[in-house]
Amino acid sequence: MSKFKKNDGKKAPSINTSSLPDIVFMLLFFFMVATTTKDIDPMVKVRPATGIGTTDLTPFKQRSEVDFVYLGQPLKGDIEKFEKGIAVQYDGILHKDGIRHIGKWKQDKFASKPAEYTAPREETMTCFKADEQVPMGILFEAREILGDASFFTIGYAASEKANNKGYSIREQ
């Protein structure tokens, strides 16, 4: 009756894995092309705000025309130590002066740009990567300091919003 042959005694045929490296290399190259290297480890919690029609900063980054400032609650340490519970991260440090340090930091950043850097100081962008609950007062303080030092271009970081999703506004 049975249509199936019992093939006892025979071993299962081995799978040819010689093309496995090729597949893995393909994956590897895909990831190398599609991703960018992490520049720094975040020390503050940043849940990105969302928006439509944002400008892609990749070309600015390639020309190193943009510097990032991170604002949010500190991941480690005492929240109470920071003004309004918001820490400001410049490159690798949480500065104790908070946002008031931004003028000096930006000045140093601009001075340490490579010699072939040609963009004038008013076109060197400062991009705020702020947590969605950061109060705007802090950012306006930063705007004023940057404006006085004639760094006139700023960016409000936001991740591109999915079409069917709403904005991440917290209601009160």
Next chain:
Amino acid sequence: MAKREAPEINAGSMADIAFLLLIFFLVTTTMDKDTAYARKIPKKVEVEDPELVQKKNIYKISINNKQSIQARDSIIKPEDIELLNSRIKHFYLINRGKVDDRNIEYPYYSMVSKDFINQRISEAYKKQETYEKLVEKDSKYEKFIEQMDNEIAEWNRKQKILSMYSKASGKKEMPEIAFQAHVRLESFIDTDYSAYVAVQSEIEKAVTELRDIESQELFGITYTAMSKYYQTNLLEDTPIVKEYKEKMDLIDLLFPLRIIEVKPKR
């Protein structure tokens, strides 16, 4: 000597090596792109008696500390924020191209023509000449001459843009929105970043959509596509980059994105 066959290299561990590399890249890189809204901080200018901005030219949006939005006279709840889109478009479009029968609560448009600009240029030259004869040459004089030179350069630039517009659209006159027209964005000290960015997003979206439609009609390519190309190839001096820049300047003039961000007082 007898020929020996070259021994085969065992490639069995090749996959392991590739996996190792792959995992290394997965860990050290991020997938998400950095995106942002680029804005300018206005320069500080000292003016003795500043000109008053007419109320019809201001579209005021304020966000309070409870993320509730007020656009002109109406209150918009945070979940209805998408309403802003059509309102901002309305602000730009209602009087567009109209010479009479205009809505007095919205910014007026002027129809710019070639003769109009030529007239302005000759007027400026005349002014400069008469001033030259009248006054002795001091620092104030230099300043005035420089100002007039700038004005003439600006009109010449507009003349170029107008001729491009006429060529693309076949029309002799170009609608230009009142130069004072702007969106005024007010917030509180405690307004959330996300709400502020959401409003920025709605403004940006509305203006970009208007620009895209206009650009598609005039040149058959969207503004977004042009600006993306321009941003990535900015440093190259190719004819296409220049062409896009000129086209973008024209669209910018037709639909200017002017946002004034007001420092919160409370």
